[in-house]
Amino acid sequence: MMGMGLVVRNAVVLTQDAGRRVLKDCDVLVEGESISRVGKGLQGKAEFEIDGKGKLLLPGLVNCHTHAAMTVFRGLADDCEFFEGWEGRVWPAEKRLKPRHVYAGARLALLEMVRSGTTSFLDMYFFPDETARACRELGVRGVLGAPIFDAPVVDGGTEDTFRKSGGEGLVRFGTMPHAPYTVGEEGYRKAAAFAEREGCVLHTHVAETRREVHDVKKATGKRPVEWLESIGALSPRTVAAHCVWVTRQEAGILGRNGVTVAHCPVSGMKLAGGGVTPIPELSEAGANVTLGTDGAASNNSLDMIETMKVCSLLQKHSRWNAAAADAGQVLDFATRNGARALGIDGGSIEEGRLADFILLDLRHPNMLPVSSVGFAPLVVYSANPSNVCDVVVNGKPVLLGGRFASAPAEMIARDAEKAVAELHWA
Numbered sequence: 001m002m003g004m005g006l007v008v009r010n011a012v013v014l015t016q017d018a019g020r021r022v023l024k025d026c027d028v029l030v031e032g033e034s035i036s037r038v039g040k041g042l043q044g045k046a047e048f049e050i051d052g053k054g055k056l057l058l059p060g061l062v063n064c065h066t067h068a069a070m071t072v073f074r075g076l077a078d079d080c081e082f083f084e085g086w087e088g089r090v091w092p093a094e095k096r097l098k099p100r101h102v103y104a105g106a107r108l109a110l111l112e113m114v115r116s117g118t119t120s121f122l123d124m125y126f127f128p129d130e131t132a133r134a135c136r137e138l139g140v141r142g143v144l145g146a147p148i149f150d151a152p153v154v155d156g157g158t159e160d161t162f163r164k165s166g167g168e169g170l171v172r173f174g175t176m177p178h179a180p181y182t183v184g185e186e187g188y189r190k191a192a193a194f195a196e197r198e199g200c201v202l203h204t205h206v207a208e209t210r211r212e213v214h215d216v217k218k219a220t221g222k223r224p225v226e227w228l229e230s231i232g233a234l235s236p237r238t239v240a241a242h243c244v245w246v247t248r249q250e251a252g253i254l255g256r257n258g259v260t261v262a263h264c265p266v267s268g269m270k271l272a273g274g275g276v277t278p279i280p281e282l283s284e285a286g287a288n289v290t291l292g293t294d295g296a297a298s299n300n301s302l303d304m305i306e307t308m309k310v311c312s313l314l315q316k317h318s319r320w321n322a323a324a325a326d327a328g329q330v331l332d333f334a335t336r337n338g339a340r341a342l343g344i345d346g347g348s349i350e351e352g353r354l355a356d357f358i359l360l361d362l363r364h365p366n367m368l369p370v371s372s373v374g375f376a377p378l379v380v381y382s383a384n385p386s387n388v389c390d391v392v393v394n395g396k397p398v399l400l401g402g403r404f405a406s407a408p409a410e411m412i413a414r415d416a417e418k419a420v421a422e423l424h425w426a
């Protein structure tokens, strides 16, 4: 067994496999990009050896809706109503964006994502080649695309809207019409045809605000989800962010078409949308429910651990039902379902799957006692990013013992501050 890339020894493994097994004192061997063996006392040496004793190993979290580079606009629209914040502040500031700002913001976002246990993400933002460069450098997996608008927002930011998806390595591209209130029928039809031909994700915002529902209904005579179905924009390749203001009938449409819903509870509440994405109805209808943070201008963190907890709390609280969105379901949203949405052969710790996983330190005070609770509730309700000690993506260590394996974290922070100063909004 020589030549292994990486081995984790004696961890508690929350597999997220079909049986949701938990394996104690378990080793995980990685060869190349994939998990090659999972079991006790596995023999052999590896280039990287992680002591998993006292740690919980689980699949890396999948952030199914964000705008990574918007870390440079963190704080720009705080305490603002959605249209006031976006039309009044964010969109004007974005007009000044250059590729180098996107690169700087994306690199900062990746540091934050890794520290909070995210190994892959779905990103809609301008100059996606810059975000791709950041992903390859820092070793994080991304499905990326520039937003498509009928009326372009950023000069030169949408030139590569339709591009070959490719299947290589860490980065793939998708097609991303922005939203039903900014993109008309032709834009969606083109994107749907492209996604079908290229086999890539079609990512869009849907039914985020009541105003959107009102405007789309006025323009088309249909509610957003009904309209998207009528023009052929819904399929298992579609990842629809938000889906807050959907009727029971629209939940049925999303389920019937095998659509993925990327629920963003933190940005939805911070922007005071007033509605709650109907997770039980969407799940029951057969939609693939996943979670996203949304961008740093509306969240303001990119913390998927927090997002899992808020998702569960919001459903419980609004439904008067403490059993709603239980920890096991929510962990599925952030792992298995997310991987499925992005076409990643991961989301569980099993032989043959891509080696995208994280380790949480079970010896931290907020993770104790370990014995008396289930592990999914421990992750969803008790954990926070400070517990994330090791992160492996595509078989490579990105974070080891709380330190970045190769990312120049201090330089990245400085560059991001420089980008913010250049954008002179702060």
Ligand SMILES: [Zn+2]
Residues within 6 Å of the ligand: 065, 066, 067, 205, 241, 294, 295
């Ligand atoms: Zn968004």
